[in-house]
Amino acid sequence: MESLSNKKKQLIVKPLNFWERAYLPAIVHGLSITMSHFFKKPVTIQYPDEKREFSENYRGMHSLKRDENGAERCTACGLCALSCPAEAITMTAAERQKGEEHLYREEKYAAVYEINMLRCIFxxxxxxxxxxxxIYLDGDIIPSDYLRKDFIYGKDKLVEPPLNQ
Ligand code: SF4
Ligand code: SF4
Known part of the structure; x- marks a missing residue:
């Protein structure tokens, strides 16, 4: 079997012609590509003033839903946290008190529900x-921020507003 070094020796190096040595055709070709972009529709958008349209399958910020009576649907069962591969969800369950039926759908509810958006992979x-x-990922893009702690979203940001608001 031919060794690799022998194969390398067989490579034929074609000498560059005058135009190739001058790089002119390559420069002109590169400039023509650049110039052609002046006449095309820009692909950039002026975010956040302009917003891109997303597909229906787009997954954005999470929202915790309410039922038709305005009560929070989440019963703090923890299945979402268990299924999360990034371990981004934490919650604390609490028991509904008498008179809170309009607030929480069932006996248990999430007193604390947090998602770390820096860990979430959507x-x-x-x-x-x-x-x-x-829970649905039907919201917007998570806005940028400066501090890591500000990417931990609690119920104040996640639960959708009451029906009458
Ligand atoms: S959001 Fe999570 S904790 Fe709440 S009901 Fe759904 S799976 Fe259970
Ligand atoms: S979308 Fe985010 S929070 Fe939900 S399971 Fe995936 S990584 Fe976890």
Whole structure:
């Protein structure tokens, strides 16, 4: 079997012609590509003033849903947190008190529900796992921020507003 060094020796190096040595054709070709972009529609958008249209399958910020009576659907069962591959969801369950039926759908509810948006990979598994149809990734892009702690979204940002608002 021919060794690699022998094969390398057989490579024929074609000498460059005058134009190739001058790089002119390559420069002109490159400039023509650049110039052609002046006449095309720009692909950039002026975010956040302009917003891009996303496909229907786009997964954005999570929202915790309410039922038709305005009560929070989430029952703090923890299945979303269990199914999350990034371990981005944490919650604390609490028991509904008498007179709070209009606030929470069932006996248990999430007193604390947090998603770390820096860990989330927007896979949608929490949405798939939820037996109460309580969580959807149907929101906007997560806005940029300066501090890591500001990317931990609690119920104040996640629960959708009450029906009468
Ligand atoms: S979208 Fe995926 S990564 Fe993000 S919170 Fe849900 S399960 Fe976790
Ligand atoms: S969002 Fe759904 S899966 Fe997650 S704790 Fe609430 S009810 Fe359970």
């Amino acid at each position: 896979c949608g598994l929490c949405e798939e796992a939820c037996p109460k149809e309580a």
